[in-house]
Amino acid sequence: MTVGTQLQQTIASAQSVSASLKSFALETQDQQAKQMFNSMAQNMDNVVSQLQARLDYVSTEEPQYKQQ
Structure with a gap:
């Protein structure tokens, strides 16, 4: 498994966590x-952005990691 593939999987997982947190925020009545859930979701969105930036960098610097 390449670094690029691992980054893609990590990004997908982080996006899933963010979506779950946003769902929790919508479902709770406790303000x-x-x-808290919205804040954590925003943090995860920031993590996704940073991971995506790293994937973009790896893809440009390391041709073997470029997506097919």
């Missing part, structure tokens, strides 16, 4: 919990 404090809602705020």
